[in-house]
Amino acid sequence: MSSKEKKSVTILTESQLSSRAFKDEAYEFYKELRKSQPLYPLSLGSLGKGWLISRYDDAIHLLKNEKLKKNYENVFTAKEKRPALLKNEESLTKHMLNSDPPDHNRLRILVQKAFTHRMILQLEDKIQHIADSLLDKVQPNKLMNLVDDFAFPLPIIVISEMLGIPLEDRQKFRVWSQAIIDFSDAPERLQENDHLLGEFVEYLESLVRKKRREPAGDLISALIQAESEGTQLSTEELYSMIMLLIVAGHETTVNLITNMTYALMCHHDQLEKLHQQPDLMNSAIEEALRFHSPVELTTIRWTAEPFILHGQEIKRKDVIIISLASANRDEKIFPTADIFDIERKNNRHIAFGYGNHFCLGAQLARLEAKIAMSTLLRRCPNIQLKGEKEQMKWKGNFLMRALEELPLSF
């Protein structure tokens, strides 16, 4: 970066990154950053100051860099500890995505088995049944909001069944999960989110009490077993794990199904090609993951030891956030990166992250998307956007690339 360029840099804040306006212009902005400001300064309120990373090679390098930590306590001394903004958040933060080795490995191993390719394939019939039932409900109307009617309920039903959570409670998760992934520092939002997290913790406490009394063959019962043995999982870790699996299990996949449908609606030639050659479905899903990456920004990493990148010193305690969406549009790695091409070869996208924290649910998400999209296209072959593509609105959200709604007629 030249000194002239450095002067022109304004600092991005958490509320700018979470704004709808940012999402609308993000791809153009990232393109500029990749060219001239691969480290862009951030000021994230109580989380501190740091850098937004936009290039693919830097993303890969940093996601395996052991100087970056996920657990705040591995970087900050007890004296430096920031006060918790949400008091109810405390008992939900001890999960694998906030951990470094060896805790990370211990926590991941406890649930890894349930997410292997073989275990996930056993869910195929169940997911197909869910997809068909959801479409049965909307088919007579010839209209739907894909988000509410299909893309949201499908993954939440699947993860609720895996965990052993009563289905009637799933609508509540939507509100609670939104509170968890909301990074807003605005006082009224903080108060509201704290209240919602309090409700979520109460819900988890009563669910775990019930499962202790009546264990079943589900994932929560297996985790309670590990917790009661005392050495593998503490009670806080148990609650945090359940929370992570619920939130990560659906907040992301809803956006894959929605963003992929939206991309196909905006690229009729690609939609037609997929109708003609359904075998391209796997490759189309990978391209949708790259083109509108559902998790736009990684969660936060903190710098434990200073290092230099592109001539810039990254100081201890600096926050690092990687734009997966930008890395996945890096022209150096993906020729014609801004073109949605369902036959793209050598698609090395990092929409599921990279390194230690590579998404545990990647196989599940891919299977859910495959069944959801194949069923949708087969049962609603004339599907189209109801309204202009310009009317579709990206949500103002820090981590995710999510549409508010996606009205379709068929």
Ligand code: HEM
């Ligand atoms: C399209 C859907 C999905 C996408 C794009 C996605 C993306 C990601 C990304 C980018 C990360 C790493 C975040 C970081 O490093 O900051 C991650 C981690 C994780 N994901 Fe997913 N995810 C999806 C679906 C799922 C599903 C269905 C589950 C099932 C429960 C899941 C569970 C997890 C877990 C547990 C982690 C933490 C892994 C660790 O810390 O070792 N994800 N995911």
